Amino acid sequence: MGHTLAEAILRRAAGQQTVRAGQFVTCEVDFCLVHDIFAGTLFDTLEHLGVDRLWDPDRVAVVLDHFSPAPSAAVASLHRRIRQGVERFGIRHFFDTGQGICHQLLVERRLVRPGMLVVGTDSHSTTYGAVAAAGTGIGTSEMAYAVTTGTLWFQVPPTVRCELFGRLRPPASWKDLILHLLGRYGAEFVQYRALEFSGEAVSYVDLAGRMSVANMAVEAGAKFCFFPPDAVTRRFYGEDGATWPTPDPDAAYERTVSVDLSGLEPLVALPHRVDHVRPAREVQGVPVDQAFIGSCTNGRVEDLEEAARYLRGRRVHPRTRLLVAPASRAVYEEASRRGILADLVAAGAVVLPPGCGPCFGGHLGLLGDGERCVGTHNRNFQGRMGSPGAEIYLASPATVAASAVVGYITDPREVEVAVG
């Protein structure tokens, strides 16, 4: 019997002929990601344990993206300690203030490649499945173990296959696909499992869309999420991909679900659950204090461009503030060069530095008691973005931009898009 992509990657990483779902294996990891919330603790831990060198400093990336630029003297000191650690251990892949969000950078710079096993101190490391890598989140102690030994234990996950067919009908977007899966199957849909996309329509999901979907797969509990290598992957890497692992045709899947993309419409996840999903038209009219476009889920050029279609030549509604955070400096520069940022700024958007922005509730655009935010990010848990008394709604860039224009949550089909 053949292997799913999760089994194929873990088999190689464990140095075994074959592995099966449920089996426990010790794997060699291919790449490690650490961001600024945990890098300081990581370096302190290594020092405390007397670790004086990493397994392979060239396979570790450190990114200052969560608190960037530093919002306080304490964080500035933390960043300083991180830079010292980066220097001490000879880590080359260091991304300082304003370079962007870790997941965007690791894909953009092609540090992550198809078939890799990647661990990150961030739950949204599942994003790497967009380029057919097995990415997953771990904590700081496990990261200390991984960066020192180059290994970590894993249980081989069962895989759920999701077949896509039909064609997406804009303004429905790939964000709506993952919101649909969360709403339909719940926040534990793929708990402890891998989610693998296939079907005749999978080739139509562009890289940005794959990153949005794989990113939020963790909200359904996914350990890994895969878009197996195909023409989109080969084009991105400019390679024929002959050596990249692929799922075998006779692989064993725990379950197969399918989605008719032509049936998707703009969706919204309501507070405080990622799986409390309703069509945007049914949420129509909820007043919005803050709209946010950005994050590792939807902060790419494609997302800003989609938002600009609704905001160009208009003004953000007076009751609403619109925050935009490009996912990386490259995104920022391209959006700037193409006039997208100018359109957003002219409409009244506040453009934040490339990075995580308000998504994780640390700084820059937090919410007060009783406030409502609609954002393109990935989590609407109580207290996620500041006050536990605030409400967060999650949606696509089109839905968020259209909502910013009218000042309340709306189905983007209610707002005419600007021409030209």
Add this chain to the structure above:
Amino acid sequence: MAEVRLKDVLRGRVWKFGDDISTDLLAPGAYAVAPLEERKRHVLEAVRPEFPHQVRPGDVVVAGRNFGCGSSRETAPEGLRALGVACVVAESFARIFFRNAVALGLPVLPCPGASELFDDGDEAEVVVAEARVRNPRTGTELRGQPLPPVMVEILEAGGILERLRAWNAHRVQTKAGRG
């Protein structure tokens, strides 16, 4: 680090929580890089403001489904451990929290039906090694899902850093031997 005794009967007051207790509730982002002494005062305060102030060492958290969903922040189990929570028993756990708790040496036990077994404030008896959960007041008992051997080993070692310490000591020793 306190020794983790998986075969002993852990007895403690039950603090009950519902489904989908997220890492944002366990370790709010606003205190993400604050010292542990400050962070622990905010554990679960958004849903139970008295919890971080009244929980006592040895108490047991009993929760519903998908406990610890969300972020990979290890500060979530770390806060519970710092408050002295002896064990978390939940209907189900989110994957990363589950791993992180074990990596830190905080016992966790998936036990479908656990929420029904207790009222808040009851005493719980838990034997992690046997996946056994009992309410002495009602005399009812449940069997949870036993932890896999790799997790038991890490817990018994006191967390994954104890393993790393041993690994590194061996490396240093080998290097010294060669030199």
